[in-house]
Amino acid sequence: MAQLARCMLIIVLLGIEFGIFGTGFCKIFRLRLSACEKTLLGFFVYFGLFQTAALPMILLQRPFHELVWLWIALAAAVNLFVLFAAGRELIRLLRGFFAAAWRMKGLLLAAVIFLVLFVCWFQGTQQYMGWDTTDYIGTVNTTVYTDTMYIYEGNSGVQAEFLNLRYALSAFYMHSAFLCSVAGVGGMMIQKYVLGTVCILMHALILFTMGKRLFTKDEKKALFMTGLVFVMHLGFQTMYSASDFLLIRAYEAKGFCANVVIPAMFYAILCFWEQQEKREHWALLFAVSFSSVPISMSSLVIVPALLVIAVLAQWFTKRNWKILWRCFWCAVPNGVYLIIYFLYTKGFQIMIK
């Protein structure tokens, strides 16, 4: 029970961190975003920054505990900066959430909250067990147990000959291992209960934010749309559907790709299609693109493909050359990962020391 309580606490703390990181990013780059958008942006900034800290350490084959301390120091620095420099904005963000909840109070809000929490519970109680499960959760457990990163194969525990860049280029599971070591909870519980729940809650947040944009700030309609998507998720059980990855495998990076990264990208595209010059929309597009691989390697080609198609469609409609240049910069991070991954598939290897 104590471990479950710690899992709950981590979910709350992660939510607060996303808010803090989003507020900090908006403060530095002077962006004006709604409370939901800030939290969404914060999620991507958080994982993007974690990757920036973790990837060099993975490639240099440093011990895992060094990453733990580095991330504690970095996150503390960000938290302190935001508390001192953007404390008011942070309070405004909190107030924004409470005010929105108060405005929407009623049966519909209660029903949608119940539905989302039911999906969280449902996901947490499923006992899907496949080879991927052993790979991913095994990687988290092995990292904490051996104090190494990708030196041992996650599924088998056998020492690897070289870094498996198919997994090692994304630090998502190292973040889970970080949570395991600070909370003293095993990988299975962290992935299933914490990350699985975070995936579902972020999915709901994106849908609600998207609904607000589609229904010009009509929160009730946005809420209804969110609920409707969740109802449909419960009825869309086909192999590999995004719903399958939400209800059964939300704890996997792939689940985040299908239900957080891609919907967030789609939301950013909707905003950009509406106002192509607005800095905030480009910031969101860049943040989602930048953090797509750090969250899931499955985003490697999908996210830039989606971005290029959306921007080209806009260009054919409006003929603005500037957006192509900006699109190029948004696609650069995934382009770099793609080149490295391509070289890896052609035999480029980083041998284990």
Place this chain on the structure above:
Amino acid sequence: MYDVENILQTFQKYGGITMFLPAFWVCVIYVFCYGKESGRKRLLFAFLLSILFVFNDLSMKLVGKMTGEGTYYRFIWAIPILPLIAWAGTKVVMEREKRWEKAVVFALIFCLFWGGKSSFITEGSIRVPENPYNLSSDVIQVCDIIDKDKKTESPVVIFDYGCQLEARLYDPSLVWGISRRAYQFHNDAEGYEHAGRYKTEKALIHAANFGVKSEPERFAKALKKKKVDYVVTLTEYEMDDYLEGTGYRLVGRSDFRSVYVRTE
């Protein structure tokens, strides 16, 4: 989706028996017919570009070479199927003036997409896990038996299939004696003709996962080659004497499994 050959099959498998893809196309047509001029243009270009760049057999083959054709279904995630249907559904429901009309339309949508074979909510899916780890209690017992007995930090263990999947999620100090690939592609009790470089591991699979007792020499050789410290197999196979003969003694039993340790 590892048994698809072209993009159409990928869509068919993805949508399955559900009504989501047809409903999505209806919504696309609705947006195209009644949307704003610029929106319609964008939608048309986005549609054409996605067919040109992504949803065609050539792209599937080219990209599939690097990422695997079996995982090409992930590009369908980039199509906002459910948000678009929900947007249209919300418009239809919320634009009714009377409450009973709203309720009827919502019930219609609900029936269209919910229930039947494609629902996640089934008798077996509503469950409470046996323990907070959400792992089989039997596997936890096996891990505890090994943990109490082990003399080395990271013992090499061969497990039956079910136990192999879960054991390291509970105890990462254990090391698999049978690889994922061996189990994925050679998990049968047949001969060794197609086993290739997995012949050794296949001998271990035969004993641990199928209770085969007819090849003691080959099995003993494989155990030695893989330096196996523990063997975990189903108790119902009654392997005590067979394993004793290969130098492994019983160290404990869980509800369904027996754990054997190397004696020499």
